[in-house]
Amino acid sequence: GVAIVVNRNQLKIENIRTREVIPGRALLLETTKHDGKPISILGVYAPNAPGENAQFWKDIQEWFSRHSVRKPDVMGGDTNVVEDAIDRLPAHEDPEGPVSALDDLKENMNLVDGWRESFPTTKAYTYHQTYTGSQSRIDRFYVKRQLIDQTYEWEIETVGIRTDHRMITMKLTSENAPTMGHGRWICPPHIMRHKAFKNFVHKTGLELIDSLRKIGRPLPRTETHNAQTLWKEWKDKIYTEGRRLAKIVVPKMDAEIEKVEQDLKNVLADEALSDEERKLSGAVFTEHLAALHRKRFRDSRKTAEVRNRLEGEVISKYWSMINKPKKPRDIIDRLLKDTSALDPADYSYESNSKKMATMARNYHSKIQNDRRETAPDIRDHTIEVVLSRTARKANNDQVIDLSKKLTREDIQEALKLSANGKAPGLNGFTYEFWKILDDRYRTAVSLEKEGFDIIKVLLLVFNDIETNGMVAGTNFSESWMCPLYKKNNRADIANYRPISLLNSDYKIFTKALTIKL
Known part of the structure; x- marks a missing residue:
C-alpha cells in the first residue's frame, strides 16, 4: 500500500483532501502551504514486473486526463525502475517499456528528478538487495521543474527501522518565503555535562570569584570594573566556549554513523574499484550503517518509553504537551x-x-x-x-x-x-x-x-x-x-x-x- 504522513507542525490539515488514483498504488494529497498557496503531492508504489510497471505510469497519466485536479507539484515513492544505468550497481539499463512510460508521465506533468538534478554524477542508492548485494536508486522524489529552485537539502538517509530501503528527503520552500536564520543559541544539556565545558566553567568561575573579592580590596569600584561588568565578561566567555564546543562535540554514535556514511560515499565514488568490488564493499557499509541507525532508534524509543512510564497520565508538562493539539508554527x-x-x-x-x-x-x-x-x-x-x-x-x-x-x-x-x-x-x-x-x-x-x-x-x-x-x-x-x-x-x-x-x-x-x- 501507499500512505502520506502529514506533519501538523509543517502543513495545515484543515483543508486536506486525498484521492485514490490507483488503489493501493497511488495516492494524491491536496492541501495548502503556510503562505496559503496550494500544493499537490502524489505518493506512488509501482509494481515490480516491467510490464505492470509500464502500465502503472500510463494508468496514472490517463487518470489525470480524466479528472480536473491539480497535477502533482511533488511525486515520490518506490518507482521500482531507474532511468539511467548509473542508478544501479552493477550498472545496467532498465527495460525500455517502463522507462519510456515514466518519461512520458514526467514530460506530461513537467516533473524532474530533483536529487539527480542536484547531483548529476554522484553514485548513491536507496535499495539494497541482501542476497545478491546489488543496489539501486529506485526511491525518488520528482518535483515540477519551476519548483526545483525552491528545493534544497536533497539527502539519502538510512532509517532506524528494519528495511532494505533507504529514505530520500528534501525540503521544499516557497518563492516568497521569508529569509530565516537559525534563531538564538540555547546551551544544550549535553554541553552542560561535557567534561571540557565543566572544567572551563569551573576554572573561569574561580577566577571570577577571585576578581570579585578584589573589588574595593584593594581595587576601587569603577563604572568599567565592578561586579556587573565582571559578570557580563564571564557570561560572554562561557557563551563563546559553549557555542564552540556545541559545533564540535557530537555523541559517539553520531560520530560513528557519520564516519560510516562517508566511507560508503567514498567506496561508491571510487572509480579504481570494479563494480563487483564496489557492490561487496558497499553492501558491508550499508548493512553496518543500518545496524547503527537501528540501535540509535531503539535507544531513542527506550528513552521515550521510560519517560512516558514516569510522566504519562500524571499532571505534568509532558502529559499536557503530548495531548495538546498540534498546529503549524506561526511564521511572519x-x-x-x-x-x-x-x-x-x-x-x-x-x-x-x-x-x-x-x-x-x-x-x-x-x-x-x-x-x-x-x-x-x-x-x-x-x-x-x-x-x-x-x-x-x-x-x-x-x-x-x-x-x-x-x-x-x-x-x-x-x-x-x-x-x-x-x-x-x-x-x-x-x-x-x-x-x-x-x-x-x-x-x-x-x-x-x-x-x-x-x-x-x-x-x-x-x-x-x-x-x-x-x-x-x-x-x-x-x-x-x-x-x-x-x-x-x-x-x-x-x-x-x-x-x-x-x-x-x-x-x-x-x-x-x-x-x-
Missing part, C-alpha cells in the same frame, strides 16, 4: 513597509527576517518613545498624591527589613522556585544551567573540595545592582521580543502582541526581590 511571511498606504496596489512588503525584526523593534520603540513627557515636579507630586491615598503603609520594622540587601537564602529560594523547561533569553542559559552549577558546588563542599559558588557570585552581582544601579552596556536586563498574532492583517506589525523573554539570571534577581517583599 512578510510585513508592510508603509502601513499608511490606503490602496492595496501601493502596498510594498519586506520578507527578510532581520529587516522585519528591525521594523518590529522600531514600531514598539516608537510607541514607547512617543509617550507624552511629564515634568519632574508634576510627576513627583502625582506620586505623592497616589501614595497619600494608600491605606496600608510599611511600619518602621518593615522599612528596615526592606532596606536590607538580598541574602544567600533569598537567591537560593529564587533559584529553587524557578521552573525547569522555560525558554531562556538571548544569552541561552536556562534555569537548569544555574541549578547544575549550584549542585556541583554543594557536591564539592560535601567532598571538602574547592567549588565554584554560583550563589555567592549572584549575591555579589545583585547587591551591586541594588546599591549602584544597573551599569550601562552589561545587557543584564536585555530581552528578545516574540510577536504573537492577534487578528486582522497578518502583514501589519500592529496586529501582533509582543511578549519579551528575559535572561534567566535577570529573572532570578527579580524573583529574589519578590521573595524579600
Whole structure:
C-alpha cells in the first residue's frame, strides 16, 4: 500500500483532501502551504514486473486526463525502475517499456528528478538487495521543474527501522518565503555535562570569584570594573566556549554513523574499484550503517518509553504537551513597509527576517518613545498624591527589613522556585544551567573540595545592582521580543502582541526581590 504522513507542525490539515488514483498504488494529497498557496503531492508504489510497471505510469497519466485536479507539484515513492544505468550497481539499463512510460508521465506533468538534478554524477542508492548485494536508486522524489529552485537539502538517509530501503528527503520552500536564520543559541544539556565545558566553567568561575573579592580590596569600584561588568565578561566567555564546543562535540554514535556514511560515499565514488568490488564493499557499509541507525532508534524509543512510564497520565508538562493539539508554527511571511498606504496596489512588503525584526523593534520603540513627557515636579507630586491615598503603609520594622540587601537564602529560594523547561533569553542559559552549577558546588563542599559558588557570585552581582544601579552596556536586563498574532492583517506589525523573554539570571534577581517583599 501507499500512505502520506502529514506533519501538523509543517502543513495545515484543515483543508486536506486525498484521492485514490490507483488503489493501493497511488495516492494524491491536496492541501495548502503556510503562505496559503496550494500544493499537490502524489505518493506512488509501482509494481515490480516491467510490464505492470509500464502500465502503472500510463494508468496514472490517463487518470489525470480524466479528472480536473491539480497535477502533482511533488511525486515520490518506490518507482521500482531507474532511468539511467548509473542508478544501479552493477550498472545496467532498465527495460525500455517502463522507462519510456515514466518519461512520458514526467514530460506530461513537467516533473524532474530533483536529487539527480542536484547531483548529476554522484553514485548513491536507496535499495539494497541482501542476497545478491546489488543496489539501486529506485526511491525518488520528482518535483515540477519551476519548483526545483525552491528545493534544497536533497539527502539519502538510512532509517532506524528494519528495511532494505533507504529514505530520500528534501525540503521544499516557497518563492516568497521569508529569509530565516537559525534563531538564538540555547546551551544544550549535553554541553552542560561535557567534561571540557565543566572544567572551563569551573576554572573561569574561580577566577571570577577571585576578581570579585578584589573589588574595593584593594581595587576601587569603577563604572568599567565592578561586579556587573565582571559578570557580563564571564557570561560572554562561557557563551563563546559553549557555542564552540556545541559545533564540535557530537555523541559517539553520531560520530560513528557519520564516519560510516562517508566511507560508503567514498567506496561508491571510487572509480579504481570494479563494480563487483564496489557492490561487496558497499553492501558491508550499508548493512553496518543500518545496524547503527537501528540501535540509535531503539535507544531513542527506550528513552521515550521510560519517560512516558514516569510522566504519562500524571499532571505534568509532558502529559499536557503530548495531548495538546498540534498546529503549524506561526511564521511572519512578510510585513508592510508603509502601513499608511490606503490602496492595496501601493502596498510594498519586506520578507527578510532581520529587516522585519528591525521594523518590529522600531514600531514598539516608537510607541514607547512617543509617550507624552511629564515634568519632574508634576510627576513627583502625582506620586505623592497616589501614595497619600494608600491605606496600608510599611511600619518602621518593615522599612528596615526592606532596606536590607538580598541574602544567600533569598537567591537560593529564587533559584529553587524557578521552573525547569522555560525558554531562556538571548544569552541561552536556562534555569537548569544555574541549578547544575549550584549542585556541583554543594557536591564539592560535601567532598571538602574547592567549588565554584554560583550563589555567592549572584549575591555579589545583585547587591551591586541594588546599591549602584544597573551599569550601562552589561545587557543584564536585555530581552528578545516574540510577536504573537492577534487578528486582522497578518502583514501589519500592529496586529501582533509582543511578549519579551528575559535572561534567566535577570529573572532570578527579580524573583529574589519578590521573595524579600
